[in-house]
Amino acid sequence: MHVPGSANGLIVIQEVEFNLKEAERADKVRQMQEWGFDSATIQSTLGIAIDSSLEDDDIDGMKTYREESYWDDDDLSMVESHAKVEKDPDTGEPIRSQMVYVDEHTCIGTIFC
Numbered sequence: 001m002h003v004p005g006s007a008n009g010l011i012v013i014q015e016v017e018f019n020l021k022e023a024e025r026a027d028k029v030r031q032m033q034e035w036g037f038d039s040a041t042i043q044s045t046l047g048i049a050i051d052s053s054l055e056d057d058d059i060d061g062m063k064t065y066r067e068e069s070y071w072d073d074d075d076l077s078m079v080e081s082h083a084k085v086e087k088d089p090d091t092g093e094p095i096r097s098q099m100v101y102v103d104e105h106t107c108i109g110t111i112f113c
Helices: 007-034 039-046 061-069
Strands: none
Touching: 007 039
């Protein structure tokens, strides 16, 4: 990937590689937190210190948001996404009218749709 004579190109490549590696590590931390691992386990496994001192469930609605948004009891491998669309309780119509069709059987999960 290095262009001969291009020091700036090499620096950019190194920065991109570093950022991708750090993003992957951050995602692993997030996954371990969601799975219920404590900070000490995460730190010893990944060598990353966890600081949750700024996280505060006392902010209006934050505790409710976390409880409602992260965990879904439905097995998403068995439920098609169109069945999960939020609907207006009065009319039964979808709340959002703009949607994207995704062929779920061939989707590779890029989230760019």
